[in-house]
Amino acid sequence: MAPALLTAFVGGQEGPWRVERIDKVIGPTLPKVDRLQIVSGNDRGLGRSLWVLRGVTSNMRYTERDEANELSARQEGLGRPQSSMAALIPIRKSEAWWELAQDERRAVFEEQSRHIGIGLEFLPAIARRLHHCRELGEPFDFLTWFEYAPEDAQRFEDLVGRLRSTPEWRFVDHEVDIRLSR
Numbered sequence: 436m437a438p439a440l441l442t443a444f445v446g447g448q449e450g451p452w453r454v455e456r457i458d459k460v461i462g463p464t465l466p467k468v469d470r471l472q473i474v475s476g477n478d479r480g481l482g483r484s485l486w487v488l489r490g491v492t493s494n495m496r497y498t499e500r501d502e503a504n505e506l507s508a509r510q511e512g513l514g515r516p517q518s519s520m521a522a523l524i525p526i527r528k529s530e531a532w533w534e535l536a537q538d539e540r541r542a543v544f545e546e547q548s549r550h551i552g553i554g555l556e557f558l559p560a561i562a563r564r565l566h567h568c569r570e571l572g573e574p575f576d577f578l579t580w581f582e583y584a585p586e587d588a589q590r591f592e593d594l595v596g597r598l599r600s601t602p603e604w605r606f607v608d609h610e611v612d613i614r615l616s617r
């Protein structure tokens with residue numbers, strides 16, 4: 436596993452990603468900004484910003500061996516030149532979710548919602564990275580990041596729509612959808 440990577444998503448007037456829109460999905464939205472910068476490792480060079488969201492990559496919680504093998508075989512990394520579109524989707528889950536035991540959360544996540552099963556259908560078109568932030572005292576529990584080519588934009592909408600209609604999303608109590616291009 437790659438070492439944990441602390442990442443800051445900095446909303447302001449600088450950075451390679453142009454913010455196309457910020458949609459409120461559940462709960463309050465984030466202030467509109469023109470640009471997004473992604474800063475890895477530390478806070479130096481954050482520049483002038485309206486908001487900063489921080490998260491850290493981590494070990495897998497719910498993925499079983501066969502699923503991990505399937506994901507590794509199909510997924511591609513971030514930074515592909517044709518991936519000129521991106522989405523940053525910060526998500527918080529409810530207390531009811533965090534009160535579940537690990538096996539109960541896995542059952543909702545995969546047996547009931549097929550999060551990995553659905554996600555696999557969209558690889559390698561969509562590249563992704565999951566950041567955790569619940570333990571950092573941040574406003575969200577997760578910062579999800581996705582990159583894709585313009586010709587896969589509609590597929591990304593289909594993916595997001597399918598996941599949002601699953602039992603897992605009944606536990607989401609705050610979600611903002613930020614779309615970007617470069």
Ligand code: HEM
Pocket residue numbers: 494495496497498506524526528550551553554555557558561562563565577579594595598
């Ligand atoms: C490209 C297709 C996708 C694939 C292959 C995928 C795969 C995964 C996997 C394997 C995990 C579990 C990691 C673990 O074991 O801890 C996960 C977690 C997560 N994914 Fe996805 N995902 C996809 C798309 C999405 C999308 C579009 C969203 C948001 C709209 C999303 C939101 C999340 C969240 C919030 C978690 C953390 C869940 C938790 O720990 O409670 N995923 N995803």
